[in-house]
Amino acid sequence: MGDFAHVFETPPPGAAADWTIPQNWEAYTEVEHQTWVSLYERQMKVLPGRACDAFMKGLDQLDLHGQGIPDFARINEALEKLTGWTVVAVPGLVPDDVFFDHLANRRFPAGQFIRLPDQLDYIQEPDVFHDVFGHVPMLCDPVFADYMQAYGQGGARAQSLGMLKNLARLYWYTVEFGLMETPEGLRIYGAGIVSSKTESIFCLEDPSPNRLGFDLERVMRTLYRIDDFQQVYFVIPSLEALLEETTRDFGGVYERLKGTEDLPIETVLPTDKVYTRGTQAYAAAGGRF
Ligand code: PHE
Ligand code: FE
Structure with a gap:
């Protein structure tokens, strides 16, 4: 997504024109596999009862349990049968148009590298754990699978209309940080949350953040x-x-958005459906975990 500065403007050496690279699964070291296992085990302690059913089911369907960094070829065999999606390896963040084109063709670009052992809690650039553990289970769900493809198609259009900033917020507040209402309570479906131990707890249980009903233009x-x-x-x-x-x-949404102001993060509007009005204590104290 367009949130980070891209290091490369053109595919780096060794990458194809669409920025894909071989995953080179055989080359992962024991330490790298162990990093995946550590992250996986931490998440499995917090996600049951917090992540939505579709996510937990996707983990099962892809057999994303234990075993270290998964071989994309193995995942793709199952995933392609389920929803027609595949995972492709990329060196890191790719330009927006490349990203949208992959999504529009039901290919999810996943970082090939894994974070270092001292970065279990936070990394700025999405690695294979965030991309595969976080994003790919939801792609087993036929409805979410269609949403992600539609987003890719919508991305190209938003780009040509100069509305990418607004569309990126939709991605952020759904694909990355979305919550869902269920009969059992709020559940996580956002990849940025399910790949983070601390935020998986914070997003549901901390009194600080606002939890508001989804409204497209508002988001x-x-x-x-x-x-x-x-x-x-x-x-x-x-x-x-x-x-x-x-x-x-x-x-029509884009036309209306052109005449409205951006909303500060902590805003609660009279028209919002409020699940929780947060104290914002975490942010007020300076944040950063
Ligand atoms: N319906 C959007 C459009 O007309 C495309 C889109 C679909 C964007 C789903 C995001 C998610 O541009
Ligand atoms: Fe992501």
Whole structure:
């Protein structure tokens, strides 16, 4: 996504024109596999009862348990049968247009590298654990699978209309940091949360953040922060509702957005459906974990 400075403007040496590289699974070291296992085990202590059913089911369907960094070829055999998606390896963040083109073709670009053992809690650039453990289980869900493809198609359009900043907020507050309402309570489906132990707990249990009902235009107006826990989470009623809400044509939405101001992160509007009005104590104390 366009949130970070890209190191490369063109595919780096060894990458194809679409920025993909071989995963080179055989080359991962024991230490690297162990980093995955440590991250995996931490998450499995916190996710049951916090992550949504679709995510937990995806982990099972792809057999993403234990064993170290998964071989993308093995994942793809199962994933392609389920929803037609595949995972492709890339060196790191890719330009927006390349990213959108992959999504529009049901390919999820995943970082090939894994973080260092002293970066279990936080890394700025998405690695294979964030991308595969965080994102790929949800791609087993047929509705979410359609949403991600539609997002890729919508990305190219937003780019040509100069509305990428607004569309990126939709991605941020759904794909990365989305919560869902279920009969059992709020559940996580966002990849940025399910790949983080501390935020998996914070997003549901801490009194600090606002938890507000998802509203498309409202979300597209809302600023976000990339380097700390979120100050607001948006709650969708269901994946079906998210897909339905975003399948309509954004032309009119974009027109209206051009005449409105961006909203500061901590804003609560009279029109918001408020699940939790946060204290914002975490952010007020300076944040950063
Ligand atoms: N419906 C959007 C448009 O008309 C495309 C889109 C779909 C964007 C789903 C995001 C998610 O541009
Ligand atoms: Fe991500």
